[in-house]
Amino acid sequence: xxxxxxxxxxxxxxxxxxxxxxxxxxxxxxxxxxxxxxxxxxxxxxxxxxxxxxxxxxxxxxxxxxxxxxxxxxxxxxxxxxxxxxxxxxxxxxxxxxxxxxxxxxxxxxxxxxxxxxxxxxxxxxxxxxxxxxxxxxxxxxxxxxxxxxxxxxxxxxxxxxxxxxxxxxxx
Amino acid sequence: xxxxxxxxxxxxxxxxxxxxxxxxxxxxxxxxxxxxxxxxxxxxxxxxxxxxxxxxxxxxxxxxxxxxxxxxxxxxxxxxxxxxxxxxxxxxxxxxxxxxxxxxxxxxxxxxxxxxxxxxxxxxxxxxxxxxxxxxxxxxxxxxxxxxxxxxxxxxxxxxxxxxxxxxxxxxxxxxxxxxxxxxxxxxxxxxxxxxxxxxxxxxxxxxxxxxxxxxxxxxxxxxxxxxxxxxxxxxxxxxxxxxxxxxxxxxxxxxxxxxxxxxxxxxxxxxxxxxxxxxxxxxxxxxxxxxxxxxxxxxxxxxxxxxxxxxxxxxxxxxxxxxxxxxxxxxxxxxxxxxxxxxxxxxxxxxxxxxxxxxxxxxxxxxxxxxxxxxxxxxxxxxxxxxxxxxxxxxxxxxxxxxxxxxxxxxxxxxxxx
Numbered sequence: 001x002x003x004x005x006x007x008x009x010x011x012x013x014x015x016x017x018x019x020x021x022x023x024x025x026x027x028x029x030x031x032x033x034x035x036x037x038x039x040x041x042x043x044x045x046x047x048x049x050x051x052x053x054x055x056x057x058x059x060x061x062x063x064x065x066x067x068x069x070x071x072x073x074x075x076x077x078x079x080x081x082x083x084x085x086x087x088x089x090x091x092x093x094x095x096x097x098x099x100x101x102x103x104x105x106x107x108x109x110x111x112x113x114x115x116x117x118x119x120x121x122x123x124x125x126x127x128x129x130x131x132x133x134x135x136x137x138x139x140x141x142x143x144x145x146x147x148x149x150x151x152x153x154x155x156x157x158x159x160x161x162x163x164x165x166x167x168x169x170x171x172x
Numbered sequence: 173x174x175x176x177x178x179x180x181x182x183x184x185x186x187x188x189x190x191x192x193x194x195x196x197x198x199x200x201x202x203x204x205x206x207x208x209x210x211x212x213x214x215x216x217x218x219x220x221x222x223x224x225x226x227x228x229x230x231x232x233x234x235x236x237x238x239x240x241x242x243x244x245x246x247x248x249x250x251x252x253x254x255x256x257x258x259x260x261x262x263x264x265x266x267x268x269x270x271x272x273x274x275x276x277x278x279x280x281x282x283x284x285x286x287x288x289x290x291x292x293x294x295x296x297x298x299x300x301x302x303x304x305x306x307x308x309x310x311x312x313x314x315x316x317x318x319x320x321x322x323x324x325x326x327x328x329x330x331x332x333x334x335x336x337x338x339x340x341x342x343x344x345x346x347x348x349x350x351x352x353x354x355x356x357x358x359x360x361x362x363x364x365x366x367x368x369x370x371x372x373x374x375x376x377x378x379x380x381x382x383x384x385x386x387x388x389x390x391x392x393x394x395x396x397x398x399x400x401x402x403x404x405x406x407x408x409x410x411x412x413x414x415x416x417x418x419x420x421x422x423x424x425x426x427x428x429x430x431x432x433x434x435x436x437x438x439x440x441x442x443x444x445x446x447x448x449x450x451x452x453x454x455x456x457x458x459x460x461x462x463x464x465x466x467x468x469x470x471x472x473x474x475x476x477x478x479x480x481x482x483x484x485x486x487x488x489x490x491x492x493x494x495x496x497x498x499x500x501x502x503x504x505x506x507x508x509x510x511x512x513x514x515x516x517x518x519x520x521x522x523x524x525x526x527x528x529x530x531x532x533x534x535x536x537x538x539x540x541x542x543x544x545x546x547x548x549x550x551x552x553x554x555x556x557x558x559x560x561x562x563x564x565x566x567x568x569x570x571x572x573x574x575x576x577x578x579x580x581x582x583x584x585x586x587x588x589x590x591x
Contacts, residue, residue, distance in 0.1 A: 003523070024412050024415065025415055026415050026417070026527075026534060026536070026553060026558075027415075027525075027536060027538065027551075027553035027558075029538055029551040029553070031540065031549055032549075035542055035548065036521075036540075036542050036548065037521060037542065037543075049523075049538060049551075051525050051536065051538070051553065055426075055428050055433075058433055058434065060434075062523075062525060081413060081414075081415065082410075082413040082414045082415075082561065083413070083414050083415035083558055083561065085561065086557065086558065086560075086561050087558075090557075094249075107242075108241060108242060109241065109242040109245040109590055109591075110242065110245065111242070118247055118250055119249060119250055
């Protein structure tokens with residue numbers, strides 16, 4: 001299996017010619033090179049890694065496409081391989097890589113209101129505190145999910161909270 | 173009318189519809205062309221997990237279907253980066269929870285590529301044995317839930333009854349029924365226990381008859397055929413475009429199975445056929461899976477027959493903790509054990525991708541190492557994630573009832589989709 005680095009500017013052209021040759025895309029994943037050797041010399045930090053297969057000749061290849069600019073940007077290839085629609089959304093969600101020309105580039109795994117991109121190397125496990133806001137029991141602002149039938153004075157954010165102190169007090 | 177005003181008006185219509193008793197799932201309703209946007213899931217008995225669908229309906233016809241995922245996202249790829257190479261297996265195995273051995277297998281093969289090590293023949297055969305049994309358990313769940321969704325409830329019980337038989341064998345070998353963490357870089361964690369041959373013989377004795385029984389239950393069942401023939405169509409070109417693999421692609425006439433076409437482990441020593449269908453509908457997928465179960469049983473028999481003797485894992489002391497007997501005698505063995513447990517082993521810098529043929533298609537692990545004792549990046553190409561993209565293609569223009577059949581035939585595992 002060979003590995004090749006492709007510049008973002010040539011990516012769409014390259015993708016189209018590969019598709020014409022019969023290459024099928026199997027995977028597209030983001031990669032943050034921040035902690036890898038030689039990251040300082042390179043002028044880009046983010047790239048996507050594509051796994052492709054050609055079934056007729058039983059051949060596989062792996063392509064790295066570099067993301068340039070701020071925010072890191074790569075042209076979208078959703079018109080070439082339909083598979084990229086979900087995969088590019090995941091790379092955007094996890095790494096904040098923007099895909100130019102992707103219709104409906106939005107978060108796919110994380111909640112829409114999430115800030116930050118979790119798989120980035122400077123977004124460490126335990127390094128960023130996450131505020132768990134008390135969620136309302138029912139999302140009343142969403143059409144179709146009304147508080148219909150619920151007493152309006154229900155303390156929604158108190159649901160499910162365990163208060164051991166109260167419990168102890170009762171026992172005493 | 174501004175967007176907000178429109179939204180408020182829509183909201184009012186929805187409220188009115190609910191008050192009139194039209195159900196609480198309506199997201200929006202356009203009275204002019206009677207189009208409705210309906211929310212299905214994330215908690216719904218027919219979505220096989222926390223899959224949410226937004227459906228645009230014209231009466232009973234699905235105009236557009238949009239899968240919304242992420243409800244089971246727990247950041248497993250990120251968690252892997254916090255583990256050492258050995259213990260990341262325990263996280264990877266939890267992704268596609270109905271086929272845990274395949275996750276472990278793909279990951280272990282990728283790490284072995286980086287380490288450039290060999291797995292002893294017995295280790296390879298144990299891996300294949302567990303994988304093929306796991307394929308049967310996974311297809312049995314699909315078979316059972318598909319039947320249930322099509323109104324054949326007894327099929328569900330039969331599917332899970334036979335699954336239990338094999339899951340008991342997993343428990344006997346690995347100690348766990350699911351999420352085994354059994355296949356590790358270098359081989360498998362434990363040798364097969366005493367009496368495994370009898371247990372396999374028991375499975376091989378019971379299963380072929382049961383498979384015939386299933387065929388009698390569903391394959392000729394007029395209601396089942398009526399609900400699955402010509403439903404959820406997808407062509408080979410669409411499969412190629414969306415990266416759909418596995419039984420769905422094989423039911424559309426794509427003759428591609430990694431076990432045969434890019435053999436890994438010792439699959440080239442075994443004789444098996446790749447079931448193929450051309451109709452590309454739900455029934456064809458059902459037939460492919462049923463035939464695959466039969467093939468997997470054949471493979472299990474061959475593997476059990478050919479099981480070689482010898483080491484079941486790579487015995488390199490830098491990689492594998494020494495056996496307990498040796499640690500009682502040798503100081504060096506104790507040191508190796510301590511180092512491996514506390515620090516793990518380093519893996520040379522580089523990257524590797526290795527795929528296996530899982531019950532749902534190509535399951536690949538892409539790992540990157542920076543030379544340290546933890547994965548720098550561990551990505552799993554989960555077939556469910558990409559296969560799910562075929563759902564809008566299959567359901568557009570069909571009926572809502574057919575949508576249920578299509579979801580069941582895609583067999584998405586949300587643990588793998590969301591990772």
